[in-house]
Structure formats: structure tokens, C-alpha cells
Amino acid sequence: MKIYDVAIAGAGPAGISAALEARKRGLSALLIEQKQIGGVCLNCGCVPTKILLHAIKELRRIRENDPLFGIQADNLHIALPLLRQRIQRTIFRLRSGREDQLKKSGTELVFDTFLRFSKASDTLWHLHCQNGTYSAKNLILALGGQDHTPSISGISKVLENGIAMHSSQAWDFHEVPRKTAVIGSGAAGLEYASIFAGLGSEVFLFEAFSRLGGYLLHPETAAYLKSEFEKRGIRIFLHSEVKEISSDGGILIQGEKTLFDKIILAAGTRPLDPSIFASEAAVSRHDCSVCTNLPGIYIAGDMSGKNMTADAAEIEGITAIRIICGEKAVIPSEIPIRIYSDPEILIEKPFFLHSLPSSHFYEEKIALASLKNHLLTHPKDQGFQILIRSSGENKILSSITIGEDILS
Ligand SMILES: Cc1cc2nc3c(=O)[nH]c(=O)nc-3n(C[C@H](O)[C@H](O)[C@H](O)COP(=O)(O)OP(=O)(O)OC[C@H]3O[C@@H](n4cnc5c(N)ncnc54)[C@H](O)[C@@H]3O)c2cc1C
Numbered sequence: 001m002k003i004y005d006v007a008i009a010g011a012g013p014a015g016i017s018a019a020l021e022a023r024k025r026g027l028s029a030l031l032i033e034q035k036q037i038g039g040v041c042l043n044c045g046c047v048p049t050k051i052l053l054h055a056i057k058e059l060r061r062i063r064e065n066d067p068l069f070g071i072q073a074d075n076l077h078i079a080l081p082l083l084r085q086r087i088q089r090t091i092f093r094l095r096s097g098r099e100d101q102l103k104k105s106g107t108e109l110v111f112d113t114f115l116r117f118s119k120a121s122d123t124l125w126h127l128h129c130q131n132g133t134y135s136a137k138n139l140i141l142a143l144g145g146q147d148h149t150p151s152i153s154g155i156s157k158v159l160e161n162g163i164a165m166h167s168s169q170a171w172d173f174h175e176v177p178r179k180t181a182v183i184g185s186g187a188a189g190l191e192y193a194s195i196f197a198g199l200g201s202e203v204f205l206f207e208a209f210s211r212l213g214g215y216l217l218h219p220e221t222a223a224y225l226k227s228e229f230e231k232r233g234i235r236i237f238l239h240s241e242v243k244e245i246s247s248d249g250g251i252l253i254q255g256e257k258t259l260f261d262k263i264i265l266a267a268g269t270r271p272l273d274p275s276i277f278a279s280e281a282a283v284s285r286h287d288c289s290v291c292t293n294l295p296g297i298y299i300a301g302d303m304s305g306k307n308m309t310a311d312a313a314e315i316e317g318i319t320a321i322r323i324i325c326g327e328k329a330v331i332p333s334e335i336p337i338r339i340y341s342d343p344e345i346l347i348e349k350p351f352f353l354h355s356l357p358s359s360h361f362y363e364e365k366i367a368l369a370s371l372k373n374h375l376l377t378h379p380k381d382q383g384f385q386i387l388i389r390s391s392g393e394n395k396i397l398s399s400i401t402i403g404e405d406i407l408s
Helices: 013-024 039-044 046-069 080-105 155-160 187-198 219-231 310-324
Strands: 003-009 029-033 108-111 114-121 124-129 132-141 145-147 164-166 179-183 202-206 235-237 250-253 256-259 262-265 269-271 297-299 337-339 344-348 361-367 384-390 396-403
Touching: 003 013, 003 124, 003 310, 013 029, 013 039, 013 080, 013 132, 013 310, 029 124, 029 132, 039 046, 039 080, 046 080, 046 187, 080 108, 132 310, 155 164, 179 187, 187 202, 187 219, 187 262, 187 337, 202 250, 219 235, 219 384, 219 396, 297 310
Parallel strands: 003 029, 003 132, 029 108, 132 297, 164 262, 179 202, 179 262, 202 235
Antiparallel strands: 114 124, 124 132, 145 269, 250 256, 337 344, 344 396, 361 384, 384 396
16 A cells, blocks of 8 residues: 555645645645535635625725716626626636646545544554545644534524525525624624625624624724724624524514524634544644644644634645654744725734733824825725734734725
8 A cells, every 4th residue: 555655634725735835845645635625715715705705895996986086887786696607617717726736746636535544553644534545654634624503592493494504605695685694703704794785785793792803803993893884784783692593584683573584604613623533542733833642643724723714724734744844843823814804904913902911012003094005096995003012122012904905
């Protein structure tokens, strides 16, 4: 049986970047995928949502800005069937491109379901798949996570009858719902609220925490986002944990039942438990590394439960290969977070204000218009950047920017 230097289970961003890095460094690489190349990001996450977001932002910009520049256009609207075609074609093209790139790199790609791994010797692992067994000196588990279903009474019924769906399925729709509920205001929830509001749906956004984005967003950024969302017609319910949904899509708001045509569950992703794939010992990842308690076994991407973004997944896949090659590599602690909602948010050096006494830092606020030539092309944008500096050394601890087009 062929022995691979490295086998990778899961061909999402983490698995693909690991495979390409392994081949770049001359290691033999096997990549096992049960569905499609590209994982959640390409097939049902980042890519489809970013195309939808691009469309609604363009539409709004034309509507709001063009009259200011004297441009007149009538009957502006989004033709959903054409937009869907664009999404499907892009996914197909990116997927084929990735597959080509993997083949050209010399990665052996196997479409199979990875079931478990077992120890063959101190330096060799057997990988048991539905249709065969493989052997490798190192194994990277990059199997991603599962959509989290919040515990809401009646949730299974609305998931079954199609009124509710998780954020990884919500991009795939043929009609704009009249009323949409988005449950959760993390990155996916903020993006979907922007998408459906931009398409003309009446959006209600429910968040259990006291501000949008939970601890992730600086309070001033969260307040600005809330006011921008409200200008776009999004109704925001903070301190509002949805406890019950009736089978016809009803949610109680201030004692009154409101019916929704679509309910999007954006309550996050839960990492797959790596131990369910281990034959003997339990397996767990060290906090700041991709290494586990088992030598030769690594965990990268969403499966680690750490950063849960495609950017972080790619970095972790590459880091695993660097360690396999004998380098002392660690995952950078400051992977930026990009939220493509409308307006967009960039958090460089993510930092949680509540984790430090206020005497240890101070804040500086800069209007976006003074940062770049923003006012010429975005005459209405009031976005800003907040720099959080440490009191002693005047070091930048974090920077948060909110505004139009800051991520492109
Ligand atoms: C709506 C939405 C929008 C998002 N937008 C962004 C964004 O703008 N920017 C960003 O950085 N991130 C975004 N994300 C998050 C991003 O998609 C994930 O962080 C990223 O896909 C994680 O990559 P991964 O390789 O760890 O896992 P995945 O992408 O989940 O890939 C895991 C792969 O493993 C395969 N697999 C699972 N089990 C098995 C098995 N037993 N055998 C074989 N194969 C298996 C799966 O089929 C899948 O292909 C978004 C997510 C969602 C849901």
C-alpha cells in the first residue's frame, strides 16, 4: 500500500491550502473529500453570499448616489434568476479552477467519506474511508463544522417545512420573502440581514446580546451599524432571545405573533468533534497550534473551533504543513475579521475591550472621509475607524473600521 507523507481529510479552504503547500514542499499528498471541492466557503458560504452582497450594494449605491451626480435610471431592480445564474456559474468556475490547481500540483484527490483513523505504528496512520483504506505518516483533519441549531421550541418543524434554514443554505432561494427573520447577529446574520433588506424583504433581526455583533464589535461600531441598518429598514431586536417558533413561521414580538416567510438561523457553526474519527485515544488540539495530543495528527480550520473563517482556515492548513516539515510555526494571533454587511466592517487585530481595564487603553476616532478620498465616490458615507491604543506604549492594540467599500 502506498504511504503518503501527508493525508488531509476535507477539501475546504483548510484542506486545499494544506494540500497545495505540501506539494510545494515536495511532500506526497492525499486529499479526501466526501462532497465537493471548496467546502462551505466556496459552495454555500463566502462565495454565494459575497455575490448577493455585491449585487445589493451596487443597487443601493446607484439608487442613492447617481441622482447626486446627475445620472438618471428608471425601474432599477435585481433580476433574481440572472443573479442566481451568476452565483452558480461562479461557484462552478471556482470549483473547477481549484480542482485543476490540485491536479496540476500532483495532489491525489479521492472522493470518499473519511470514517476514522487508527494507529499502524509510531510513525504511520491508517485512514479508513467508506471505499478503501489509505496509509500516511501525517494526517490533517480539516472536516469543518456543523450549523448550530439554537434550542428554540418548534424549531424542528420549521426546519422540516422549509420556513427556517441555516445560514449555509439561505443563499439558495428563488423568490424574495416578504418578511424575513434573522436569528443571530454574528457575521453571517449581519450579512443576511443586509442581503434580504437590500432585495426588498422586510427584515427583523433578533439578537440575545445587548448590541449587534456581540462582544466582537466595538460598542460605537455596533451603534453606528444599528443606525445604518435601521435607515435601510431593518428592524432590530436586541436583548431578544427567540424562544418559540410556531409551525407557520410565527414569532412572538412584544406579545404579538408576527408571521415570517423565511427564518434564517445564523447562530454559528459548531466544530466537528475530532474524537469521533479516532479509533483508540481521544484527540484534542493545543490552543495556539494545529498540533494535537497525538503525534502526526493535526487539526485545521473550522474543526478547531477557533477562528471559524476561511482566511484562518487557510493559514492553519499551511501552518500544519510547515510544522510537518520541521518548522516552529504557530498560528498568528491576529487574523483580521472581515464582515461584508452593508456597511462593511474590518477588524484588524481582534480585541475584546471587556478583557482589559479601561485605564490600560484609549481610543481615537477618525472619520473615513479623512482617511481616503472617500467623499468623492461615497458622498453619503459617514463611516469611521476606531484605533485602540495602549495607554503606556502608545501601541495600536486593535483597529475597527466601518463604512462603505472598505473591504474591496
Ligand atoms: C453564510 C456563510 C458566509 C461565510 N462568509 C465568510 C466570509 O466572507 N469570509 C470568511 O473568511 N469566512 C466565511 N464563512 C466561514 C467559512 O465558510 C468557513 O470558515 C470555512 O469554510 C472553513 O473552512 P474549513 O476548510 O475548515 O471547513 P469547510 O469549508 O467546512 O470544509 C470541510 C470539508 O470537509 C468535508 N467533509 C466533512 N466530513 C467529511 C468526511 N467524513 N469525509 C470526507 N470529507 C468530509 C466537507 O464536505 C467539506 O468540503 C462563511 C460561512 C457561512 C456559513
